[in-house]
Amino acid sequence: MNPLARIGRIFLGFLAHTGRLAVFIAQSFLAIIQPPYYLRLIGQQMIRIGYFSLPVVALTSFFTGGVLALQIYYGGNQFNSEAIVSSIVALGITRELGPVLGGLMVAGRVSAAIAAEIGTMRVTEQIDALTTLSTEPFKYLVAPRVIAAVISMPLLALVADIIGIMGGFVVGTQSLGFNPAIYMQLTIDFITPDDITSGLIKAAVFGFIIAIMGCYNGYHSAGGAQGVGRATTNAVVSASILILSANYLMTSLLFSS
Amino acid sequence: MTDMIKLTNVHKSFGSKHVLKGVDLSVEKGNSLVVIGGSGSGKSVMMKSILGLLTPETGEIEINGLPTVGLKGGKRDLVNRQFGMLFQNGALFDSLPVWQNVSFAAMQGSNMPADEALELAKESLALVGLGKNVLDLYPASLSGGMHKRVGLARAIATRPPIIFFDEPTTGLDPIMTDVINHLIRDCVSELGATTMTITHDMSSVRTIGDKAALLYQGKIIWTGNVDALEQSDDPFLVQFINGLADGPIEIAGA
Numbered sequence: 001m002n003p004l005a006r007i008g009r010i011f012l013g014f015l016a017h018t019g020r021l022a023v024f025i026a027q028s029f030l031a032i033i034q035p036p037y038y039l040r041l042i043g044q045q046m047i048r049i050g051y052f053s054l055p056v057v058a059l060t061s062f063f064t065g066g067v068l069a070l071q072i073y074y075g076g077n078q079f080n081s082e083a084i085v086s087s088i089v090a091l092g093i094t095r096e097l098g099p100v101l102g103g104l105m106v107a108g109r110v111s112a113a114i115a116a117e118i119g120t121m122r123v124t125e126q127i128d129a130l131t132t133l134s135t136e137p138f139k140y141l142v143a144p145r146v147i148a149a150v151i152s153m154p155l156l157a158l159v160a161d162i163i164g165i166m167g168g169f170v171v172g173t174q175s176l177g178f179n180p181a182i183y184m185q186l187t188i189d190f191i192t193p194d195d196i197t198s199g200l201i202k203a204a205v206f207g208f209i210i211a212i213m214g215c216y217n218g219y220h221s222a223g224g225a226q227g228v229g230r231a232t233t234n235a236v237v238s239a240s241i242l243i244l245s246a247n248y249l250m251t252s253l254l255f256s257s
Numbered sequence: 258m259t260d261m262i263k264l265t266n267v268h269k270s271f272g273s274k275h276v277l278k279g280v281d282l283s284v285e286k287g288n289s290l291v292v293i294g295g296s297g298s299g300k301s302v303m304m305k306s307i308l309g310l311l312t313p314e315t316g317e318i319e320i321n322g323l324p325t326v327g328l329k330g331g332k333r334d335l336v337n338r339q340f341g342m343l344f345q346n347g348a349l350f351d352s353l354p355v356w357q358n359v360s361f362a363a364m365q366g367s368n369m370p371a372d373e374a375l376e377l378a379k380e381s382l383a384l385v386g387l388g389k390n391v392l393d394l395y396p397a398s399l400s401g402g403m404h405k406r407v408g409l410a411r412a413i414a415t416r417p418p419i420i421f422f423d424e425p426t427t428g429l430d431p432i433m434t435d436v437i438n439h440l441i442r443d444c445v446s447e448l449g450a451t452t453m454t455i456t457h458d459m460s461s462v463r464t465i466g467d468k469a470a471l472l473y474q475g476k477i478i479w480t481g482n483v484d485a486l487e488q489s490d491d492p493f494l495v496q497f498i499n500g501l502a503d504g505p506i507e508i509a510g511a
Binding site for chain 1: 305308309310334337338340342344345346348349350351361362365366411
């Protein structure tokens with residue numbers, strides 16, 4: 001094939017894919033704002049997305065906080081700056097690492113699960129069955145997952161903030177010899193409400209990305225088990241990339257002033 | 258007699274593949290039409306077009322006199338509430354127990370309270386010969402035959418005036434095939450519903466159908482009473498109902 005034609009085909013495919021995703025997001029918004037609201041399903045999804053992600057998010061943030069404390073200490077030691085460990089751990093966790101690493105971990109766990117579940121429903125005609133039973137699949141499948149993820153992710157980020165700071169605290173006080181009271185005081189003094197709020201806003205956006213990419217890839221899966229596997233992989237990869245790009249954009253917007 | 262389902266010159270393509278090439282078909286009220294045809298002839302696409310799962314490019318589909326092509330949202334829901342559907346592999350919801358699968362339309366569409374929905378599920382399951390012992394089972398623990406029965410119970414749960422059956426006996430042994438065929442016939446006659454069935458299985462055609470239609474390469478090429486099937490000298494029909502490799506029907510992929 002002509003190389004230009006190949007490039008053109010890839011570009012057109014990308015545009016078509018982007019257009020489909022935009023339409024999917026628009027349909028999802030409509031499904032979210034219009035009744036009926038499946039509150040029981042939203043609750044179930046919050047347990048699946050939020051509650052069952054707690055262990056993985058807690059472990060990730062604890063060790064991240066600890067590693068961050070060590071790195072700042074060893075890096076800062078050369079300039080005699082051990083005192084800034086607590087403040088930078090708090091800042092790094094609340095602004096960036098809590099929501100971003102939490103988001104990436106949840107993307108791996110939840111986005112894949114959503115894509116696999118909805119993808120299986122697609123290839124076994126369960127989504128067609130929903131339509132024939134007068135139930136709108138976007139309202140029944142997509143809206144509860146998106147709402148649950150948008151609510152759950154900030155809560156998970158808050159937990160990640162607390163446990164991440166505790167990770168830094170444990171390493172700082174037990175391994176690096178900092179005074180516990182001074183460490184905590186410095187942390188509290190340095191963090192502002194904006195640091196926490198910005199992280200929670202990011203987490204809500206990441207929750208939206210995680211749920212939408214899982215639902216989108218699952219909903220459009222085709223070709224049996226192989227198609228569901230492909231949808232699952234695509235959901236995790238696309239959600240992770242979008243989380244990182246959205247994080248850059250939001251950091252630019254939230255902290256530009 | 259009134260046509261409950263009427264297709265006029267329906268065309269549907271997927272990319273360059275023209276699947277339905279002007280389908281004309283009607284089913285009278287209270288009648289049971291069986292559509293036969295080889296794999297890839299367009300039977301499922303035709304049924305999905307009637308159900309609103311696919312939108313034809315041209316042509317008209319009327320349900321009880323109402324044109325339905327392009328209907329969306331609440332208007333489509335109102336049409337779909339007249340339908341019951343038994344999918345080829347059941348399409349039961351994995352995450353719900355049997356009773357919630359059966360009463361799904363009543364609970365979601367009509368906000369039926371759970372206790373009434375449970376009673377409805379029991380009644381519908383009794384119609385297909387299943388007892389209370391299956392109510393709390395999940396689809397993964399059902400056999401193929403039970404899967405079909407639960408699917409049938411779901412299709413008739415709201416007592417719809419029109420019921421569709423997509424390959425209702427695929428994957429079943431001959432005895433279970435006969436059981437399902439008779440269940441369908443008995444349920445439909447009890448409800449007085451209009452039905453459309455697509456199948457390859459000639460035993461289903463003879464047991465379920467009042468009328469039959471042969472779909473070949475996206476067009477209906479024969480229609481008539483089921484009794485007339487055996488007497489027909491149409492070469493396509495003779496080849497299909499006798500399962501002959503030689504004849505005018507082009508075999509897909511051969």
